[in-house]
Amino acid sequence: MSASEIVCPSCSAVNRVPAERPPGEAKCGKCHKPLFDGHPVALTSANFVKHLTRNSIPVVVDFWAEWCGPCKMMAPEFERAAAALEPRVRLAKLDTEAAQNEAAAHGIRSIPTMILFQDGMEVARQSGAIPAGHIIQWVRESLKG
Numbered sequence: 001m002s003a004s005e006i007v008c009p010s011c012s013a014v015n016r017v018p019a020e021r022p023p024g025e026a027k028c029g030k031c032h033k034p035l036f037d038g039h040p041v042a043l044t045s046a047n048f049v050k051h052l053t054r055n056s057i058p059v060v061v062d063f064w065a066e067w068c069g070p071c072k073m074m075a076p077e078f079e080r081a082a083a084a085l086e087p088r089v090r091l092a093k094l095d096t097e098a099a100q101n102e103a104a105a106h107g108i109r110s111i112p113t114m115i116l117f118q119d120g121m122e123v124a125r126q127s128g129a130i131p132a133g134h135i136i137q138w139v140r141e142s143l144k145g
Contacts, residue, residue, distance in 0.1 A: 004056035009041040023087035038083035041092040045099045053120035059090045063113045070129040071112045080132035
């Protein structure tokens with residue numbers, strides 16, 4: 001069995017988690033905080049690429065903005081989805097106002113938009129605010145293919 005790589009949501013250190021260790025119980029080797037806490041990770045321009053390319057698990061990024069009403073409505077739903085999908089999938093949020101280059105590079109035209117990444121590559125995209133159950137279903141169906 002091989003180890004998986006998980007990027008710490010707190011300090012962005014890359015951690016190797018042995019396959020025999022339950023990922024939900026793993027802690028960061030650098031900052032000693034849990035690698036999974038059931039909450040979306042706040043991404044920035046500085047850590048965006050690392051989280052997409054260094055996590056062995058899929059990453060769902062919610063592209064949002066503070067001024068966006070539908071984004072605010074979806075925030076608690078995205079939070080519930082994170083609690084349900086971890087540790088098999090990492091959920092993260094990227095503020096498009098603070099990280100305009102990353103949003104533009106991924107062709108974000110409307111928000112909220114979620115993109116499911118695996119190994120740094122886009123696997124699926126969903127625009128619009130949707131409830132937690134639909135987020136979970138969309139992620140699971142997208143990963144089947």
